[in-house]
Every structure is written in structure tokens, then in C-alpha cells.
Amino acid sequence: MNLRTLRLLEYNKIVEMLTSYAASPMAKRKCERLKPRKDPVLIQTLQQETRDALIRLNTQGNLSFAGLRDIGASIKRLEVQGALGIKELLDIGSVLDMALSARQYGSSDDNEEKAHDSLYSRFMELVPLEHLSQEIHRCILSESEIADDASSGLKAVRRNKKLTNEKLHNQLNKLVTDQSKQTMFQDNLITMRNGRYCIPVKQEYKNSFPGMIHDQSSSGNTVFIEPLAVVNLNNQLKELDNQELAEIEKILENLSAQAASEYENIKFDFETLTDLDFIFARANFARSYKGTEPIFNTDGIVDIKQGRHPLLDKHTVVPVDIKLGEDYNLLIITGPNTGGKTVSLKTLGLFTLMGQSGLHIPALDGSRLNVFDDVFADIGDEQSIEQSLSTFSSHMSNVVYIMNHVTPNTLCLFDELGGGTDPVEGAALAIAILSSLNDQGIRCMATTHYSELKLFAMSTPGVQNASCEFDVATLMPTYRLIIGIPGKSNAFAISKKLGLSDDIIERAKTNIDSNKVDFETLLSDLENSRKEIERDKAEIARFKEEARQLKERAKAKDDELSAKKAQILADAREEAADILEEAKEMADSAIKKYNKWTTNPHKADASTMENERKKLRTKMDDYRKMTPEKRKSMTSHHTAKDFKAGDTVHVISMDTTGTVTAPADSKGNIKVQMGILSSLLPASDLVIIETPKQNNAQVSINNKRGMGKALNIQPEINVLGMTVAEATSLVDRYLDDAMMAHLHKVRIIHGKGTGALRKGIHDYLRKQSYVKSFRLGEYGEGEAGVTIVEL
Template identity: 55%
Template sequence: MNTKAFITLEYDKIIKKLETFASSTMGKKLCKDLLPSSDYEEILSAQTETKDALTRLYKTGYLSFQGLSDIRPHLRLLEIDSTLNQKELLEIARLLSITAQAVEYGDTEDEVLAYDSLNSYFGELDPLEFLYQRITQCILSEDEISDDASSALKDIRREIKQTNISIHNKLTSVINSQNNKTMLQDALITVRNGRYCVPVKTEYRNAFPGMIHDQSSSGSTLFIEPMAVVQLNNHLKELDIKEKMEIEKILQSLSAQAASCSRELEENQKILTKLDFIFAKAKYAKEYQGTEPIFNTDGIVDIKQGRHPLLDPKKVVPIHIYIGEDFNMLLLTGPNTGGKTVSLKTVGLFQLMGQAGLHIPAFQGSRLAVFSDIFADIGDEQSIEMNLSTFSSHMTNLVHILNEADPNSLVLLDELCGGTDPTEGAALAIAILDDLHTGKIRTVATTHYAELKMYAMDTEGVENACCEFDLETLSPTYRLLIGIPGKSNAFSISERLGLPDYIIEQARSQIDATAIDFENMLSELEKNKAEIEKEQSELYKTKQEIENLKNSLKEKQDDIKEKRDKMLRDAREEARNILEEAKEVADESIRKYHAWGQHPKQNNMKKMEAQRSDLRGRMSKLDKKLAYKAKKSSTISDPSDFKVGDSVFVTTLSLNGTVKEAANKDGDLIIQMGFLSSVVNYKNLELLAPEKAPKPQHQPKDRYSINKAATINPEINLLGNTVDEAIARLEKYLDDAMIAGLTSVRVVHGKGTGALRKGIHEYLRKLKFVKSYKLAEFGEGDAGVTIVTFK
């Protein structure tokens, strides 16, 4: 693309702003070098990365790249077996620290984020924890090595400390000696040239045994190292040398370890720099509330409620501008300061931003095309250096555009052929536009020429547009109206500003009647379009309200369906248990009758009669379970008769419950049935006598739970199941255990690889009715069993 358009459309200002959102110098450079692409797949990939990073910002928060520095020079030194200093090694450690943070940031359970375009970046990072720990354990700061960096260094520093103590003890003895007090200038210990000394008066230089290292500026004091500490000072110097040599060894060892990981370190920096750049795009998009544009290769541009990103967001008026489907050329007309140039720049800048992988500040669903080049002739092009007028400079630019533009280009022209004779300028402008139109080049142009309005109305594929002007306030509204040419408001504005009527009338008489009728028609069109757009806006709001109500209703229907399905599952389960019980009773009776039939001589009639009576009793009980029969209860004719805390029977669910909240005006009450809370109408309730009230918590609360309590096992064995199979079985088992009133259960999953235990714990963590879960104690199953406690 020609870079001149970048300056004209202020793309360079967007890039400078983008740089501020990157944390590292390398990330800022990637921002600075960002150019629009003409490759469709490359654009889509860049836009997807920006979108995914923006999604992560909203869902997960910010990822910090602060402190990320360029370690490539350090890696080049390692290639030639050089030893890095403490500062350079700490920069490598900082890189690894940011790498570890990025890996943790990328490790998510969110299914959307786990498969986005950034996941591969996070997956390729290697934190090299052993190298990071080794460097940070050894180097405390740029000026300090840890005592624990090596055992030899620790021993040397311990000896240095002990030697220093010995020196101070001896020097303290020297300065406290009665023989030396008169010879000392001050009773203090000082250091000169790395040696411990005491200040001695000059006149006692021969009387005080020791080595002179310095003299005061006045010459009255000599700094002498007493002979008593010379050997200790010498030893201290030797230890200092040993310490430096040991530190050099440590740095060499750390550098060697870093050198062995140079490829991983370089790859980490490359990925982190790329992520810093991608997240800079996302942060910028978040600031101006950008959205991902939809790209096409058909030359269609449709910007919905676009806001120029460099204008004050509180003042900028969004525009809806489109081109490329019904028409390939758009002519913007209207008075100055009406927003025509801003509209022109918005189209061009959005195209550059979008093709560079940046989101655009517009409504979701805005479309952009992939152009091979964008040409712009906007603003005052006067050139003093080349001795060219404004018209000449514009024409030079137009000649270049006409020579270079093709059907894959976008051309933006501001005040086409302005600055010259209106008649000739209009004719030349029409000729230029016609050439662009014949070449099928997408073009957006602004003009004051009335002839161009007629050209747009008479030419297929060319459309008029204008920026709305409010005559009441004598100011532009900056709203773009496509399909209507701009109306000249010179007479109206002059009249409202107080120009005498006779002058305005005289001016009108100088204009052809056809032109006046045309202007009046434009005024009527503009008024009608404004009214239509207002009605469309109201219809859109109504449609949105209907859509919201529809979605709300669907959610309620889905909830009802889910509850109904659960009730049916529970009913089928209870019916199955009842049938199994009936089958057992029948099988037992048949076995007994068969046994008695084999011994006819024995008196079995009495036994058979007793068995039949017992069977009749059991069948009666089963019959009661299979079909609900009305209970004897007090007659309730008014919902106010139900009080909070009353025990009730819900006839529609065959469950016992307690009134949680009194009835509303419709007679609906909140009933608590075990862990289930539901709205029930008073007509579907029966008041229970106190003696039939539900038992205390953790006891079976209804007919279904009584049956469950009798059959439920306090332990489930999931050994040999896959995670998915185990979760499916566990879900049903926990429901049954809760309804049966169990307070806790044992889940047997075994030790194995730990995958089954991990999957079960992940599932339990999400259940609201689970109070806690833990591995069993030693002797109760240990790590192979999990104890689950209900709320």
C-alpha cells in the first residue's frame, strides 16, 4: 500500500496510541511496524487473535508483561561461552517469571478459551522452573549474591565475618589502651584503601607502630594500620579475592545452565513479545469499544454506527455508511463543517485498521472489504516548495491515483476539483468520476458542485449522500443520510442571520427556477427520510423488546420441561421399585404354594390361608404406593388458612412439605420439600395433622424417599468405570441419597493413576448441595475412597 494515505487518514496516530498499550520494547516495536495487509487469510487470523485476546481480558483479566526485556544479546554472549553478570541473569529470570504467569493465565477450564487462537501460544511456552529457581536462589539483586549460592561461598563469608570481628576487637583494644590515647586524634576505626586504620596525630608517627595508608587534608592526622591487625587485614584481602573467584564460578555455572536452554529462552521471548503485541491490540479495542469487522473479497463496505477513534467519544456522532453492493460510488454533498471529511476519513481509517488486524469502533456486524491499496486526496495540498497552487497539487495527486488505482482499490476524494472555476471544475470532476466509475473502482468523494448531484442521480451505480444540517440551530447534526443529495442552505442561513429579505429575494431571482424546484425537492426528501428513519428506530426497539420477551419465555419453558423430565424420571424409578417388590412377593408366594402342593397330606390349608391374607395386605400397600388417594385433612377453602411453618401434602407431586412463604393474591405459596423449593397453588395442597408432619431433617420426607431409604446403599463402587461413566452413575446415586435423607456417603474410586478421583472431585466441587468432601482416613479406604457430606 502507498504510505502517503497512512498520514492523510491519520493511521500513524492510531499506531502511536497502540504503542502505549504494549509493555515491552519489543512489543512496542511490533506495534510501530504494524501495517495493513491485503491477504484475506492473514487478516482473518489477526482479527481472530485480537478478538480472542479481548474475550480473555473480559473473562480472565489482564496479563502483565511488565519487566519483559530483550535477552537476545545475552543469548548471543552465551553462544560464545561468555559469562553473564548478575543483571543479565536476573533479566533471564524475569523472562521466566513472566512465562510462568502466562502459562498459568492460559491454563483455563473455560471451553471457549481452551480452544481459541491464543491457546497454542500459551501451550508452547516453557517456564524452565529449575533454571528460574536456581538463578533466584543464587542472585538476590544486581549487587548481591546469596550466601546459599554455594557451600564454598557460605564458608568464605563466614570466615570473612569472623575475621572482621577479630580485627574490630584488636582495634578496639588499641584505641582503648591508655598508652595510645594521647597519640590518637580520635577514638574511632576507619577504612583506607580497603584496610582498617586508626587516626594518629602526625607528631606521633614514629612512636605508633604500623603502616601509613593516608593523611588528612590538613596534614595533622595520619591514618595508620596498627601492626597488630596487619596479618588479619592481609587475610581479609585474601578472603575477598576468594569470594570474588567463587562468585565468578557461580555466575559461570548459571550461565552454562542458561546456555543449555538458549533455544527455549529465545522461543519464550518470541512468544511473549507476540502476546504483548496481541493484547495491546485488545486493550486498545477495549478502550474505544471496538468490534470485529466481517471481511469480504467482494468490495463491500458497510460501517454501522461508526465512530472516528481519534475524536472525543462523548461528542462524536456515529455514522452509518456503506458502498459496494447497490452502488460503487458515493458522493457526499452539503455545507462545510457538516462532517463530510470526517465521514470520508472514517471509511479509509476503518479499512486500514481492519486490514491491520485491529477492531473498529462500530456496531457488531459491520463489514469491510480487502483492498489491495487505498488512495486518499484530502485536505490542503498546496506545495510551497514545488511552487504549486492548491488546485495544481490536488491535480498532481489525482493523476497519480488514476494511474495506479484498479478494481481492488478504494479511492477517497475530498472537495474534488475545488479551488478553480466552478463550471470547469464541475465538468472536470464529472469526467474524473466517470473514469473511476467505468473502471469499477470503489470511490467516495465530497463536493459542493450541484452538477455532481445530478450526475449521481442520472448514473447507475452512483449514489448521493449528505450530512444533515439543522436550520433551527444553524449547525450540522453530523448525521449521514444516504440516498439524498445535500441541499444548499445559503438562503435559509442568511435569512436566519438577519440578511434583509429584499437582498435574499433578489438573489433568488438570479437562480433558474428549475434549480429552485430541485432544492425544494431535496428539502422535502431530507425531511421524509428523517421521519422514516425515526419510525424505523422505533420499530427496531419494539422488535428488540419482543425478542427479549421471546427469549425469556423460552427459558421458562426449558425450565418447566427440565422439571417435568425429572419428575417423570423419579416416577419411573419409584414404579420400577414397586414392581420389583411386587415381583418378589409373588415369587415368594409361588414358591411356598409349590412346596405345599408337593405334600398334600399335610395340613397346609391354614398356612395357605395365612399366606393369602398376608399377600392381600401387601398388595394393598403396593396399591397405595401406585395410586395417590386423597388424605383426610382439614377442609381449606381460603389460601389464608395456610400459615408459615404448616406441614402440607402437595397432591400434584405426592410430596410432603412445609409452608415457607404465605400465599400471594393469586393463592400461590412457597413450599419447601426437602432440598426442593417450589411455588404451589393452595388448591393443590392439603394441610397435614401435626402427627403426620414431616420428620426432622435428614429423615425420609415422603413416600418416594421412604422407599429409597430402605434400599439405598451408603456406599457406591465406581471401580473400573471411565470418568464419564462414573459421573453418570454418581449423579443419580447422589440424588437418591439426598432424597433418602442420608447425611453422608462413601464413593469408592480406587487409587490407580488418580484420574478417576480427580474427575469425581471436580464434579463434586460444582454441586451446591454438597457441604464437603474429603479422602477417607487411614484404614477406611485411604486415598481410594472419598467421603461426601451433604448440607
């Protein structure tokens, strides 16, 4: 990419913003050297890295590169087996710690998606060298302190230094605390001169303290004497200091040797972490302006959706849609100054540069960019006083350069092409230049004021008009780019709004060619039509939104009604179940009493049995009165005459089946036998069930016995393969028959299976009052596949 275009499009400001997101000086240098690339594969790789880092930032949080130090010089010294200083070794330890932290970050969300992103292998290939970093931190506490335990030799030397120091201070303390000599000391303290411990003595008493004079005060009143008694101790301290330095040198040499043996791994970690810092800087930069990954192609197609110029205030910038390379290769933008034409021009150019540098662009997902070999731009007023060039000459020099270097795969951007000279000649030149570019199929975007270029765009294949909207009422641009409609200069309207008299404006209009007036009128009509269409579209969108909301409210209401309906039905079923359960308990109780009476006839008497029958009848009547709406919707259309002995009927009020045992009485009530119960019921409560005609003799037997079915009952029932509901219904009828047959123990065969059927049957048996007990079968009885019930 040519440097002039980078400068004109302010690419350097993008780089400065990017650099601020890098942590290490190495990554900052990479940011500063970032330039657009031409290789589609490399561009895609850079974009993929930025995208994957951005995904990790959003899902895992930030990765700090604060521990990444510049150890480039240290690595070169390690390469030649050189010894490193304390700070250099600490920096290497910091880089290795950073490598460990980054590796943990890279594998913290180790799922399939992350395992295939472009960064996973970089993280996993890092070699933290924990043994080396731990050894460095064990030996070196800070840039000015080596740990005592760094080596046994250092520990011994420092122990000796401590003992010698204590001896020396004890000797000197005896001198400075001697009461007989207090007047000889300038200060009652121990000081150090030339690396040796001394005492401050007044000048006149210096001969009273044999030893070496190391210094005297500026006034000459005090001399600093090293007493002979501590000279040897001072000498020992000096020697121990030298031994300590020698031990530290050994420690640093040893650590340097260990680091040198891992030279290649340290260099790899350093370079990889620098790359990651650079990649995450791009991702953090993209996150700051909500950037998205553009879709690149090599077909010359540009489709920017809601693009926002990255150097403008993100809260006020107006998004623009820019298309190029599909239906047309050349886009001419017209309209008044300060209307946003140049911003649109720069947005296209800057997005191209950013995208080809591996940076996301501030636009909606799905925006497309072409990989251009170069971008040429002629933007702004670059009058050259030094070269004695006018504005027009300066612009034309740039245009000449561009025309000499363009290729079919370049992008050209012209701001006010042909401006700065006679309008007629300028327009003619602009049309000629743009025609040449259009003939070569070069993608181009240009801004202009010339009406001739508007006509050129309308009449030339491959060229399209566009305009930046301007509100004449407020004299303010809206900065919206409208493709397909040329813009008006609005000079007359703006002048009138600013107060220029109508006479002058009308006189000005007479100086314009009638064809141009007609053209401007046409543009005005097109603009008004466009605004009217947009208003209609907005209103249609509003109606659609209202319809959608109404539909949602109707659906919500329907869902609410459905829920209420379901709740009502559930409540009704629950109440019906309670009523049936109560009726069942009543029947169970009556059966038990009947069994007792049949077993002990002496305890039964007609009056007692009649009272029980009346109680049951009263309960049934109460049920019919209280819950007629809860009963099944089945109704009877029979009359009393329709019923004859032997008919099988459904009793609506009790939801059970019975047999008519006698014709209707004088009141129209019909006697029905339901198991062991016999009751007089009205014809309206009975529905005849059609059954195959039975042998009259058999009917007669059944009517006489009433319990013929019970006489042939088996001591077991098989419900294998049934659902819980089917099985419990069958078991319920079976147990009724068993009770009437005076069976005291029966067996239910349900099988083992999943246990669901067995559990359902057991739950049912627990609720039956006439079931004394039940248990699973024992060995020889069928074990867990059967249940033994005692009645």
C-alpha cells in the same frame, strides 16, 4: 499501503495509542511497526488473535507482562556459550517466571471453547524451566547481592572474611580506645583508605604509631595510618575479597552454562511472550473503545454499522452508517462545511486500515469490511510553497498519482474533489474522474459542494448521493450521515440566520440559474419529506413501545390473576382434604365403636347408639351449612319419589357412595346405608348412580345384610403397578371392608420397585387411627414387597 494515505488518515495516532498498551519494549516495537496487511488469511488470523485475547480479558481478567525483560542480547551470548552477568541472569529468571505465569493463565479456564481458541496452543507450548529460574533466584538475591549458599566455596570464603574482619576490628578498637593515647587521635573511629582499614592520627603523633600512611586530610592535620599490627589481617581480607570474586565468577559461569543448555527454550519463551504481549495490547486497545471484530470479504462490500471515529471523543462522537460495494460503488457526500463530511470519509479509510492491521473497529457487531490492496486518499489543504504549487495544483497532483496507480481492488477517498478552481471546470473534472473510477468498478467515496455532482449521482448507475445533516435553526451540524439524499449548501439560509438582509439574499437568488433554484427547491422538499418521515417513524416506534409495554402489563396482570386463581384452588383443595380427613376420622371412630358393640353386645344400648348417630348427623349438617361453596359442583335434580330400595346413590355432602335401604319417609328423607353407617338424607343430597339391573334376590340379600361385600373379603390386596393415589384409594376402601368383616390382620402387596409406592402407602397408614401397627413382611411373607397391617 502507501505511506501518504497512512499519514493523511492519521494512522500513526492509532499506532501511538496501541503502543501505550504494550508492556515490554519488544512488544512496543512490534506495535510501532504495525502496518495494514493484504493477505485475507493473515488478516483473519490477526483478528482472531485479538478477539480471543479480548474474550480472555473479559472472562479471566488481565494478564500482566511486567516481568517480560529484553533478553535478546543475552540470548545471543548464550548461543555462543558466553557468560552472563548478574542482571542478565536475573532478567532471564524474570522471563521464565513470566512464562510460568502465562501458562497458568492460559490453562486457568481449560474448557472446550478455550482449548480451541487461537491462543491456547501458544500458552501450552511455553516452557517455564522452573528448575533454572529457581536456581537463578536461589543464587542471586539482587543485582548487587549473591546468596551465601550459592556455593560451598563462597560460603566458606565469606565465613573466613567475617572472622578476619572481627579480628582486625578488635585490634583497631584496642588502639583507638587506649586511654593513654586518646589525645593522639583526631577522631575516635576506624576508617578505610584505599581498601584498607586505618586509624586517624594527628600529624604530630604519626611517629608514635608504626605502620603505613595511606592518606592525609586536606588540611594536613590528620594522617590515616594502617598500624603494623593489622597489616597482615588487611592483607588476608584483600586476599579473601579476591577469592570471593572468583567464587562469584564460578557461580555465574555455572548458571550461564545451565541457561545455555536451554538456549532454544529460553529463546522460544521470549519470542512467544513478546507475541502475546503484542496480541493482548491489541485486545486491551479494542476494549478501551468497545471495538468489535469486522467481518471481512473479498467482494468489495463495506457495511459499517454505527461506526465511531476512534480519534474523536468517544462520549460526543456521532456514529455513522456507511455502505459501499453492493448497490453502488461510488458514494458522493454533499452538504455545508463543518458538517462531518470529512469525518465520514476518514472513518471509512481508517476502519479499513485498522481492520487490515488486525485491530478491532469501534462499530456494532456485524460490520463488514473488504480486503483492499491499497487505499488512496486526497484529503485536506496541502498547498506547497516550496514547489510553487497552488491548492488546486497540489490536489490535482495527488489525483493524477492516484489515477495512475488504482486497481479494481483499491479504495479511493477524495475530499472536495475538483475544488480550488473555477466551479464549472472543477465540477466537470470531478465528474470525469469519478466516471472513470466508476467505469472500472473501483470503490470510491468523495465529498463535494458542486450541485453538478449531486445530479451526476442521481442519474448515474452505481453512484449514490449522501449528505451530512445540518440544523439551519441552530446553525449546527448533527454529523449524521444520510445515504440516499443529497445535501444542501444552505448558504442563503445560514446567511439569513446570521443577519444578512433579505434584499441582498433575494438579489443573490436572481443570479442563480432557474434550473439550479428548482433543484435546490427539490432538495429542500426532499429534506422536509425525509424529516417528516423520520418523525413519523419515531412516533410509530413510540406507539409500538407503548403497545409492547401495555402487552407486558396485561400479561403480568394475567399471570398475577392466574397465580391467585391457582392459590385459591390450592387452598380450596387443601381445605377439602382436611374436611374429608376429618370425616374419615369420624367414620373410623364410629366403626371402632360399632365393632366394640358387636363384640360386646352387653355394653351396647339403644340410647348410646342413638346419641352417637345424632352426633354424626349434627356434624354432617354443620358441614353442609359451613362450606356449601367448597363442595363439589355436583347437584341433585331428583325428588323423593325417584328413590327406591336398592338404588346406588352418591352422597354429595360426604362425597361417598351408598345404597337406598327404604323409600322416603313422610318428611321426604331417604334412608341410605354407607358401609356400617345408616343415615336419613334429603333427596337434594343424593344422586342416583345408574348400574346394571341386579337380580332381585341378590338385591334383597344385600339390603338385608348391608355388608354382603365384607363377608367375601380376602385377607390381602394387590396394588402392584398402581400410582400412590390409586393405591391409597383402593386400600382405604379395602380396610373399611376388612374392619366390617372383623379381620385383625391383612396384607398389602405393593412390590419393591423404587419404593415410592411403599412409602406412599406407609404415609397413608400412619394417619389412620384404626390401624394399630404395620410392618414390612418377613422371610416367607413377601419381605419388602408387602406390608402387614394390624387393625
